[in-house]
Amino acid sequence: MTLLRLRMKYIVLIPDGLGDNPIKKLGGRTPLEAARTPNMDFFASRGIVGLSHNIPDGFTPGTDVGCMSVFGYDPRKYFTGRGPLEAAEHGIKLKKNELAFRCNLVTVEGDTLKDFSAGHISTAEAAPLFDFLNKKFKKTYGARVRFYPGDGTGYRNLMIYKDGRREMEKVACTPPHDIMGRRYDKCLPKGEKAGFLIELMRRSREFFKDHPVNKKRAREGKNEASMIWLWGQGVSPAFPSYRKKYGVRGGVITAVDLVKGIAIHAGLDLIEVPGVTGYFDTNYTGKAKYALRALETRDLVVVHVESTDEAGHMGDARLKVKATEDVDKLVLGTLRRGLKRFGPHKVMVLPDHYTCVETRTHASTPVPFLIYSSQKEVKGPRKFCESAAARSGVYMNEGYRLMDYFIKGPKVSLRGTK
Numbered sequence: 001m002t003l004l005r006l007r008m009k010y011i012v013l014i015p016d017g018l019g020d021n022p023i024k025k026l027g028g029r030t031p032l033e034a035a036r037t038p039n040m041d042f043f044a045s046r047g048i049v050g051l052s053h054n055i056p057d058g059f060t061p062g063t064d065v066g067c068m069s070v071f072g073y074d075p076r077k078y079f080t081g082r083g084p085l086e087a088a089e090h091g092i093k094l095k096k097n098e099l100a101f102r103c104n105l106v107t108v109e110g111d112t113l114k115d116f117s118a119g120h121i122s123t124a125e126a127a128p129l130f131d132f133l134n135k136k137f138k139k140t141y142g143a144r145v146r147f148y149p150g151d152g153t154g155y156r157n158l159m160i161y162k163d164g165r166r167e168m169e170k171v172a173c174t175p176p177h178d179i180m181g182r183r184y185d186k187c188l189p190k191g192e193k194a195g196f197l198i199e200l201m202r203r204s205r206e207f208f209k210d211h212p213v214n215k216k217r218a219r220e221g222k223n224e225a226s227m228i229w230l231w232g233q234g235v236s237p238a239f240p241s242y243r244k245k246y247g248v249r250g251g252v253i254t255a256v257d258l259v260k261g262i263a264i265h266a267g268l269d270l271i272e273v274p275g276v277t278g279y280f281d282t283n284y285t286g287k288a289k290y291a292l293r294a295l296e297t298r299d300l301v302v303v304h305v306e307s308t309d310e311a312g313h314m315g316d317a318r319l320k321v322k323a324t325e326d327v328d329k330l331v332l333g334t335l336r337r338g339l340k341r342f343g344p345h346k347v348m349v350l351p352d353h354y355t356c357v358e359t360r361t362h363a364s365t366p367v368p369f370l371i372y373s374s375q376k377e378v379k380g381p382r383k384f385c386e387s388a389a390a391r392s393g394v395y396m397n398e399g400y401r402l403m404d405y406f407i408k409g410p411k412v413s414l415r416g417t418k
Helices: 038-046 063-070 082-089 121-144 165-169 194-208 212-219 241-244 259-267 284-294 305-316 317-342 386-391 397-410
Strands: 009-013 050-052 100-108 112-115 145-147 156-162 225-232 250-253 300-305 345-349 355-356 361-363 369-371
Touching: 009 063, 009 317, 009 397, 038 317, 038 345, 050 063, 050 386, 063 259, 063 397, 082 100, 082 156, 082 259, 121 145, 121 156, 121 194, 121 212, 145 305, 156 225, 156 355, 194 225, 241 397, 250 259, 250 284, 284 300, 284 317, 300 317, 305 317, 305 355, 317 345, 345 397, 369 386, 369 397
Parallel strands: 009 300, 009 345, 250 300
Antiparallel strands: 050 369, 100 112, 100 156, 100 225, 145 156, 345 369, 355 361
């Protein structure tokens, strides 16, 4: 097959939340260790493998902070909250007196938060709920509060709060995926101005109780959208584009609004792929095929896959193994075959953070990474996994520097290695 051109091509694959701890049900192995991953293993055995500390000390582990590091931006300098990153994906430009909150639809039973995603409610079902909420809240709060019906993805939405942003920035809000199975009243927003947010959340429960969408979901045996959960607030960030930072043109493939927001702020193209859901039924192969097509006119493509993270939140070890194998076979396998026609290329694979099956939430544990260069193959471990990465002795203490090393190569040292 004819090579398109000899300019270096870069692929970054982010299986969200892939890292994990050893699990008894898997014979003391992690899901990554238990999974059959011939493509990850191929690149690892011919590349550099190590650990990357993507979540700086003092930060809550999450896709927002973790992916910002993976994309090459220091969260300590650029992270202002999850909400404003998602607002960017929806084309929402925050004013100086506005604060963006991430807003989940969640399922509660009694005092317990049962499901942070309301049974992965569809966007079509979520839209009338938020439209209803806008109408109800407008009577009481006017223009101070607004939601975006139809703009969010499934259970994920936004709330824009006007005025008083300095006080609201300081309110401590807990991500709902961190408290599944726990009493939610113990995890409500805390701080001097938290009362207003709590009021909104509790009133939403009253409004949603008899909504037609929930009545229909109840009849179908699905989790209801019991209430909203507010968290991840912040103001608009500003960080340098990839063209300015690395001198490359790039694109991003993801179903997650947050990751799209990072891409927009980084000046990267959003590459839409049919059938991408952010769940186990996503179009894995399509992501890889569209990434290869995008490389024909771009230098770099980042492919983000959410299913591994979802399996971790569900506490299902076998499902996480299956999701890992799907990512390896359908995404990375397709990329591996297709990259040959581009000539020189580099591949980096790493999660943004751990999502532990046994705790069903994120952890700040340094994640395994691999970097492969078709121009400089080296001897690496046979298996790509957490333990092999730990044994390598390569440790990037500041995860945001890894992208610098990946793109700039020998010009940048693997700082923090030991």
